Amino acid sequence: MPTWLSVILEIIKISVPALVVFFTVNSLLQSFLENQRQMRQMELKQNSQNTAVPLRLQAYERLSLFCERISIPSLLLRLREADMSAKDLRIAMLLAIQQEFEYNITQQVYVSEQLWEIIKLSRDEAVSIVNEIAATLSPEAPAKELSGVLLNFLSGKETALDKAQIAIKKEAGIILG
Numbered sequence: 001m002p003t004w005l006s007v008i009l010e011i012i013k014i015s016v017p018a019l020v021v022f023f024t025v026n027s028l029l030q031s032f033l034e035n036q037r038q039m040r041q042m043e044l045k046q047n048s049q050n051t052a053v054p055l056r057l058q059a060y061e062r063l064s065l066f067c068e069r070i071s072i073p074s075l076l077l078r079l080r081e082a083d084m085s086a087k088d089l090r091i092a093m094l095l096a097i098q099q100e101f102e103y104n105i106t107q108q109v110y111v112s113e114q115l116w117e118i119i120k121l122s123r124d125e126a127v128s129i130v131n132e133i134a135a136t137l138s139p140e141a142p143a144k145e146l147s148g149v150l151l152n153f154l155s156g157k158e159t160a161l162d163k164a165q166i167a168i169k170k171e172a173g174i175i176l177g
Helices: 003-069 072-079 086-109 113-135 143-154 160-176
Strands: none
Touching: 003 072, 003 086, 003 113, 003 160, 072 086, 072 113, 072 143, 086 113, 086 143, 113 143, 113 160
16 A cells, blocks of 8 residues: 555544534534523523512512502592692692602503503593593682591592502512412
């Protein structure tokens, strides 16, 4: 056998196992790196959830408090003063509702779009009730009279704020599992 042929056979004997080892190591290394990447993604997702869940729960708490604070009975307790007119009370109530909404507007980032729409509808209903009832009275009427008519109107009725509180509890319950 010629020497050049034996040299080629020796090169092939060395090269083939080396290539097999190279491709095997390359395949294992790629698999290992892909698993490491997937594990890192899972860790990041878990860390993100661990951060997001408390923020979302805090948002539900804030929105629940918002609903309580803009409920008409709550507004009347906080805002009505003895010497107020119906007009002054109406303005104070509308201003308080708007301020509470503005204070909590960033919570929409943490809740579903449907829940945020329910919250906005609840706010709109509270404003509408105050305006409609106040329109039936003289602006110079005492605030006590407006308070009485508002409370009488609301007695026994389920409001949008009540429904919003239920929706908040339901959505928070889903997060808690």
